[in-house]
Each structure stands twice: as structure tokens, then as C-alpha cells.
Amino acid sequence: MRKLLRKLTASLALFCMLGLNAMPLVAQDKPAADAPAAPMAKADDMKAAAPAEAKKEEAKAPPPPTPNKGDVAWMLTSTALVLMMSVPALALFYGGMVRAKNMLSMLMQVFVTFSLVTVLWCVYGYSLAFTEGNAYFGGFDRLFLGGTFDAAKGEFAMGATFSKGVVIPELLFVAFQATFAAITCCLVLGAFAERVKFSAVLIFMTLWFTFSYAPIAHMVWFWPGPDAYTDPKLVDGLNAKAGLLWQWGALDFAGGTVVHINAGIAGLVGAYLVGKRIGFGKEAMTPHNLPMTMIGAALLWMGWFGFNAGSALEAGNSATLAFVNTFLATACAVLSWTFFEWIFKGKPSMLGAASGAVAGLVAITPAAGNVGIPGAFVIGLAAGVVCLWAVNQLKRLLAADDSLDVFGVHAIGGILGALLTGVFCDPSLGGPGFVSDWVTVKVVSGADYSISGQVWTQAKAVGVTILWSGIVAAVSYKIADLIVGLRVTEEEEREGLDVNSHGETAYHT
Amino acid sequence: MKLVTAIIKPFKLDEVREALSAIGVTGITVTEVKGFGRQKGHTELYRGAEYVVDFLPKVKVEAAIKSEMLEQVIEAIEKAANTGKIGDGKVFVFDLEQVIRIRTGETGAEAL
Numbered sequence: 204m205r206k207l208l209r210k211l212t213a214s215l216a217l218f219c220m221l222g223l224n225a226m227p228l229v230a231q232d233k234p235a236a237d238a239p240a241a242p243m244a245k246a247d248d249m250k251a252a253a254p255a256e257a258k259k260e261e262a263k264a265p266p267p268p269t270p271n272k273g274d275v276a277w278m279l280t281s282t283a284l285v286l287m288m289s290v291p292a293l294a295l296f297y298g299g300m301v302r303a304k305n306m307l308s309m310l311m312q313v314f315v316t317f318s319l320v321t322v323l324w325c326v327y328g329y330s331l332a333f334t335e336g337n338a339y340f341g342g343f344d345r346l347f348l349g350g351t352f353d354a355a356k357g358e359f360a361m362g363a364t365f366s367k368g369v370v371i372p373e374l375l376f377v378a379f380q381a382t383f384a385a386i387t388c389c390l391v392l393g394a395f396a397e398r399v400k401f402s403a404v405l406i407f408m409t410l411w412f413t414f415s416y417a418p419i420a421h422m423v424w425f426w427p428g429p430d431a432y433t434d435p436k437l438v439d440g441l442n443a444k445a446g447l448l449w450q451w452g453a454l455d456f457a458g459g460t461v462v463h464i465n466a467g468i469a470g471l472v473g474a475y476l477v478g479k480r481i482g483f484g485k486e487a488m489t490p491h492n493l494p495m496t497m498i499g500a501a502l503l504w505m506g507w508f509g510f511n512a513g514s515a516l517e518a519g520n521s522a523t524l525a526f527v528n529t530f531l532a533t534a535c536a537v538l539s540w541t542f543f544e545w546i547f548k549g550k551p552s553m554l555g556a557a558s559g560a561v562a563g564l565v566a567i568t569p570a571a572g573n574v575g576i577p578g579a580f581v582i583g584l585a586a587g588v589v590c591l592w593a594v595n596q597l598k599r600l601l602a603a604d605d606s607l608d609v610f611g612v613h614a615i616g617g618i619l620g621a622l623l624t625g626v627f628c629d630p631s632l633g634g635p636g637f638v639s640d641w642v643t644v645k646v647v648s649g650a651d652y653s654i655s656g657q658v659w660t661q662a663k664a665v666g667v668t669i670l671w672s673g674i675v676a677a678v679s680y681k682i683a684d685l686i687v688g689l690r691v692t693e694e695e696e697r698e699g700l701d702v703n704s705h706g707e708t709a710y711h712t
Numbered sequence: 713m714k715l716v717t718a719i720i721k722p723f724k725l726d727e728v729r730e731a732l733s734a735i736g737v738t739g740i741t742v743t744e745v746k747g748f749g750r751q752k753g754h755t756e757l758y759r760g761a762e763y764v765v766d767f768l769p770k771v772k773v774e775a776a777i778k779s780e781m782l783e784q785v786i787e788a789i790e791k792a793a794n795t796g797k798i799g800d801g802k803v804f805v806f807d808l809e810q811v812i813r814i815r816t817g818e819t820g821a822e823a824l
Contacts, residue, residue: 489756
């Protein structure tokens with residue numbers, strides 16, 4: 204019977220809720236006796252396993268939900284958009300900011316890191332992040348994506364969204380989340396650009412992805428899904444299966460903690476451990492091609508619609524809210540960075556506008572479907588000026604050569620967005636609130652919403668992410684250093700990574 | 713014979729070329745160069761990092777001419793390249809010992 208339930212619930216999987224609330228989640232129910240058994244189980248499965256019982260259940264079980272074609276189409280599109288954010292968008296954004304002699308190394312590191320993490324994701328990463336385990340790690344139920352597609356029966360396992368009874372194919376969720384895992388790792392690359400050894404990058408990424416990205420994604424986003432919440436008596440047991448930060452009630456729509464703070468901290472630790480570039484602060488290290496950086500930033504903005512609005516997991520109200528917030532907050536941040544730079548530094552720069560766009564996108568990420576329009580205005584405007592400060596004053600205080608400002612933009616922007624999400628989620632500030640009771644799908648009211656309480660929850664989630672990512676990153680860099688060494692030789696660094704690490708040159712004159 | 717080398721602002725190149733053609737200079741060589749003089753450089757700001765750019769882009773124009781054309785050539789370049797602002801450039805004049813046209817083997821003024 205346990206086996207049967209396991210089978211049934213495996214085909215069941217994820218779900219989520221409605222637009223108003225929050226985390227992209229997904230859950231996949233591993234099995235177990237207390238799992239909310241069979242409402243969606245496939246009749247065929249049941250017959251095969253235990254005909255008599257199956258018939259009984261079949262009679263009362265509603266038919267399994269089928270995915271809506273609009274949802275599936277949107278999620279496929281979103282997934283491709285997020286891929287575009289890494290390759291080529293992030294690669295060009297970063298590539299334009301390095302010197303010409305290191306252009307290909309930047310493109311290559313992004314390209315290969317993206318591919319490496321995608322493969323690891325399908326081998327064990329997805330399972331570790333999005334199956335039931337403990338509050339920190341998932342299990343190994345989905346190694347090599349086993350169980351997501353039954354070729355013999357031609358059946359696909361379904362994953363949860365944020366709405367009861369609404370599902371998408373689990374494989375689609377796997378692909379969507381694969382792009383998140385991969386771009387998060389790629390973001391880290393900017394911090395130690397222009398001097399890191401390529402082999403060290405691959406070792407570091409493998410370790411950090413496994414021990415930081417996967418568990419933090421699990422802690423923030425894994426939960427049993429809305430369909431599991433059928434009875435108030437089940438709630439405590441179901442909540443206990445979710446990830447740690449989800450249990451705490453932290454809101455992170457599309458990855459403020461999981462993606463940006465996580466990557467930003469790993470980047471800062473990397474900038475310290477890999478060390479400064481030779482000549483840092485003495486020689487000119489000017490971006491070699493800002494038009495490419497602008498193209499990259501613009502493609503990031505476009506791709507981010509998939510990233511944020513796709514995190515609703517459905518094509519509906521929540522996705523639309525996330526879409527508009529992604530639009531508006533980013534535009535606000537561009538203006539904010541540009542005008543403050545103009546006032547304090549004398550000239551409004553193209554690099555500033557592009558950086559402002561990315562800062563705004565980062566900050567609105569945790570908030571995307573969790574705040575209303577007022578939140579988007581404030582978060583966007585704040586992100587521009589706070590991140591401008593971070594890449595100037597704060598960077599000097601830190602005394603690290605975070606070459607492309609991964610910390611200043613992603614960690615700082617992510618922290619800002621995560622905290623302000625706690626403020627502007629409040630229905631009395633125009634936010635959608637969050638679901639306080641998944642059995643009835645009741646959304647918290649403005650009167651019941653505690654801004655200070657939610658901001659404190661957000662702050663705790665930020666703190667856990669900073670510590671976890673920082674420690675895992677430090678250990679991972681040390682291991683990579685012991686195995687192959689983190690840096691190229693001084694001579695290779697001076698001559699450029701393109702010719703020395705990759706045997707090619709970006710530009711021929 | 714003289715070799716006249718002028719360092720000018722890049723956007724003045726067309727006017728200088730036209731002015732030289734108009735007085736009968738039959739060939740010039742142009743190179744994109746960088747350098748500094750009284751104009752000095754400028755500063756560029758990339759996020760938090762400020763860099764002083766010492767070398768500004770200029771164009772170097774070289775013309776080999778008959779000695780008797782020298783005054784005319786200098787005057788043409790001066791007029792065409794002048795904006796009145798700092799950074800207009802300079803003209804250098806050298807004595808030219810020999811000129812050979814490779815195709816025909818002509819030498820001296822014949823080869824100009």
C-alpha cells in the first residue's frame with residue numbers, strides 16, 4: 204500500500220496557488236502515508252497496482268487535473284526567456300565590462316557554467332531542491348528526472364502551481380527551475396572576472412551549486428503544494444514538510460534570496476579569496492565595449508519577464524502583476540540611478556543606466572507578484588540609488604575587487620527587495636497580501652498584516668542565505684584552490700585569459 | 713623637398729585633405745594616432761572607478777612636397793584645421809632627402 208501511495212502521489216506533485224501569494228513553489232510529494240492521497244491519482248496506476256481498491260477509489264476520486272494549454276505555453280516561453288537571460292544576455296552584459304583581452308573568457312565561463320549546472324540539475328539538482336526531504340535538503344526521488352515521465356504509459360507527472368487544481372507538467376517546472384539554477388551560478392562569475400582559472404570555476408560551481416543553491420532553493424520554495432491542503436488537521440503536518448524558510452513564512456516570489464543574495468554573497472567571498480586583479484586601482488580597467496553591455500542589459504530586462512512573471516507558474520493575474528512590476532520598477536531604477544549619478548558624479552552614463560536597470564530587476568524579483576504598484580515605484584526608485592551607493596562608497600569600504608559588482612548590485616539589490624517585499628506586500632499598501640490559510644485559500648487582510656513581523660521574517664531569511672551561501676562559498680573556493688588553484692599566473696593574467704585559457708582572441712584587427 | 717607632418721583633430725581631416733588638394737598636393741598619408749599636448753586628457757567614470765585618459769585620439773597627416781610649396785601648404789593646413797580651441801594640433805616640417813616612385817624608378821621632385 205505504501206508503494207501504491209508512493210506511485211500515486213508521485214504522479215501528483217506540485218501545485219500552488221493563486222496569484223496573490225507568493226513563492227513559486229512546487230512541491231512534489233514524496234509519498235508517505237500521510238500524503239494527501241489520491242485525489243489526482245491516475246486511474247490506470249491504481250488499477251495496475253491494486254484493482255479492487257482502485258475501483259473503489261476511482262468511483263469517488265475526481266479526474267486528475269490536466270494542464271491548461273495557456274499555462275503550459277506561457278511557462279515554455281518563460282523558460283526560454285530565462286535561458287536568454289544567461290546566454291546571451293548576461294554574457295554580453297558582463298563581457299562588455301571586461302577588457303578586450305578577457306572578452307571570450309567571460310562569454311565562455313557563462314556559456315559553460317550554464318551548461319554544467321543544467322546537466323547537474325537534471326542529474327540530481329532538481330531532486331535535491333524540489334523533492335521532499337528535510338527542511339534543508341530534498342531527497343533523491345527524482346535522480347536523472349526519474350518519475351517525471353512514464354514512457355510506457357505515455358504519462359507525464361504533474362507539478363503544482365499556486366492554485367488548487369491547476370497543474371503544469373512537472374518536466375516543465377524542472378526546465379523552468381533549471382534556468383534559475385544555471386543563471387544564479389553564472390551571476391557569481393562577474394565577481395572574479397579577468398583572473399580566475401577556468402578549471403577552478405567549474406569545480407567551484409559544482410560544489411556551490413550542490414551545497415548552496417539546491418538547499419536554499421529547497422528551503423525557500425519547497426512546499427507540498429496547495430492541493431495537499433484539504434483539511435485543517437493536515438496543515439501542521441504538511442507545513443512541516445516544507446523548506447525551512449517557507450515554514451517561517453518568508454516571501455520570495457522569483458528569487459531575491461535564492462538567486463540574487465545567494466549569488467551576490469558567493470561573489471563577494473570569491474572577490475576576497477581569488478584576490479584583486481593585478482594593477483587594480485592603478486591601471487585603467489575600463490569596459491571594452493559598453494554597447495554590448497547595453498544589449499545585454501536590455502535582453503536581461505526582456506528575459507526577466509519570463510523570470511518574474513513566469514514564477515507565477517500560471518498565465519493569470521499573478522503573472523500579470525509580476526510582469527507590470529518588473530516593467531515599472533526597472534524603469535524607476537534606471538531613472539533613479541541616472542539622475543543620482545548625474546547629480547553626484549556630474550554625468551549620466553550609459554553604464555549607469557544599464558546598471559540601474561539590472562539593480563531594479565534584482566530588487567523587484569522577490570517582490571514581483573508580492574507587491575502592488577506602489578511597491579514597484581518605491582522598490583525601483585530605491586534600488587537605483589542604493590545600488591549606486593553600493594558600487595561606489597560601499598565597494599570602497601569593502602576593499603574587494605568585485606570586478607563587475609555582483610555584490611553591489613545583486614546582493615544589495617536582493618536584500619533591499621527582500622526587505623521591502625515585507626513592507627509592500629501589505630494589502631493596506633496596495634499589496635496582494637499572502638495566503639494565510641491554504642485550506643480555504645484565505646488571503647491575509649490589511650488589518651491582520653504585520654509589516655514589522657513580515658520584515659523581520661524577511662530579514663531572517665536574508666540572514667540565513669548570507670551565512671549559508673558565504674560559508675559554502677568559502678569552503679568551495681578553498682577546495683578548488685587546493686585542487687587546481689584559483690588564479691592564472693601573473694603573466695597569463697597580463698596577457699589576457701582569452702589567449703591563455705582558451706587559445707583564441709576575440710577581436711582581430 | 714619637404715615632409716610636412718600635421719597632427720590634427722580627427723573631424724578636420726576632410727577639410728585638410730580638400731585644402732591640400734586645392735593647392736596641388738597630389739598625395740597624403742593618414743594615420744590614426746593618440747597623444748597629448750596642452751589639451752591634456754580627460755577623466756572617465758565607470759561605476760565607482762575613475763580613470764584619467766591621458767591620450768586623446770588625433771589624426772596624423774603626412775605630405776611630401778616641393779620646397780617652394782611649403783608656405784602654401786602650411787597655410788592651408790592651418791586654416792582648415794583651426795577651430796580656435798585647445799587641441800587643434802601642430803605642424804612639423806622636415807627636410808626630405810630623397811623620394812623614389814617604386815613603379816617607374818623616378819626620383820626626386822619627379823616622383824612627388
